[in-house]
Amino acid sequence: MKMIGIRDSATGVTQVARVVEDRAIVLADKAAFWSDPQGHLDRSAAADPAHGRPMSDVTEVPLVPDTARVLCIGLNYHAHANEGGFTVPQYPTIFGRWTASLSVGGVAVPVPANEAGLDWEGEIAAYVGAPLTDVDPDTARSAVLGYSTFNDLTARKAQKLTAQWTLGKNGDKSGPMGPLVTADEVGDLRDGLRLQTRVNGVTVQDGNTKSMIFDIGEVLSLVSQTMTLHPGDVVATGTPEGVGYVREPAWLLNDGDVVEVEVDRLGVLRTPIGGSR
Structure with missing residues (x-):
């Protein structure tokens, strides 16, 4: 799987998304994702690309949590x-x-x-x-x-x-x-x-x-x-x-x-x- 961080334009919140084909499927906000990363990946296995957003419409940002070393x-x-x-x-x-x-x-x-x-x-x-x-x-x-x-x-x-x-x-x-x-x-x-x-x-x-x-x-x-x-x-x-x-x-x-x-x-x-x- 390929994962990226994207910034929600309405709220400014960073979300973690799975990239499938040319679409980004949001899994969770950044803090929630890193509280259980493997669980989110497991639940995303059957993600439907139709539910995602075109990559051309998203603003990519680092997905590393703010508290990371x-x-x-x-x-x-x-x-x-x-x-x-x-x-x-x-x-x-x-x-x-x-x-x-x-x-x-x-x-x-x-x-x-x-x-x-x-x-x-x-x-x-x-x-x-x-x-x-x-x-x-x-x-x-x-x-x-x-x-x-x-x-x-x-x-x-x-x-x-x-x-x-x-x-x-x-x-x-x-x-x-x-x-x-x-x-x-x-x-x-x-x-x-x-x-x-x-x-x-x-x-x-x-x-x-x-x-x-x-x-x-x-x-x-x-x-x-x-x-x-x-x-x-x-x-x-x-x-x-x-x-x-x-x-x-x-x-x-x-x-x-x-x-x-x-x-x-x-x-x-x-x-x-x-x-x-």
């Missing part, structure tokens, strides 16, 4: 750690995004002040579908509701001001996400999904999830030892090699550029760069 994994592909001059970490490098930084495909992302541009980081995001407290990797892996394309667009100057990466990873609208595709249709990331990033049609990243250092089960298990994870929490699983700032000369995104992240079984996430904050 969005955890991002840095340096999670061997070649990406190497290209930045980092030693492969013993444990996953985890930093946070606020939900306010999230957006969806097609939304223009502004370049922050004092930055030479934004850097691309094509990724896969995993959505937690059940509470997790001190669980083993297999249990954690089985609790993933689904996955989406993600672009961890980064303000490198702000990121490198201090040892903490938070500022450079939370620019306005800098976390575009594609639709959620349920885990049963995606499969196990350890089996390998191809991930490509293109800038103005030029391929700049071409990786495979087989090259991840820490798989999603290991990451969720580790996090759950310290804090309970809840339905709707998100883990962005890291980016492969090919980012812009390590190139000679550096290649960064600016107004007018278009960046696309394409992942097997998840589709293409297209993001224009530019506009106001």
Whole structure:
């Protein structure tokens, strides 16, 4: 199944909808959906597309709940750690995004002040579908509701001001996400999904999830030892090699550029760069 968030034009409430063919079938408002995500998916199995709204009539927004923790994994592909001059970490490098930084495909992302541009980081995001407290990797892996394309667009100057990466990873609208595709249709990331990033049609990243250092089960298990994870929490699983700032000369995104992240079984996430904050 493919799921998106849509904003009700009359009330401003965000709803979660299932996409069937070219129509969006509303399942519940965002808070209600994440209180029982699997139950809503099970009840939607027989949804009639005739009851949905044309995709052309809906405004898509992130379906992540406002209370979600969005955890991002840095340096999670061997070649990406190497290209930045980092030693492969013993444990996953985890930093946070606020939900306010999230957006969806097609939304223009502004370049922050004092930055030479934004850097691309094509990724896969995993959505937690059940509470997790001190669980083993297999249990954690089985609790993933689904996955989406993600672009961890980064303000490198702000990121490198201090040892903490938070500022450079939370620019306005800098976390575009594609639709959620349920885990049963995606499969196990350890089996390998191809991930490509293109800038103005030029391929700049071409990786495979087989090259991840820490798989999603290991990451969720580790996090759950310290804090309970809840339905709707998100883990962005890291980016492969090919980012812009390590190139000679550096290649960064600016107004007018278009960046696309394409992942097997998840589709293409297209993001224009530019506009106001």
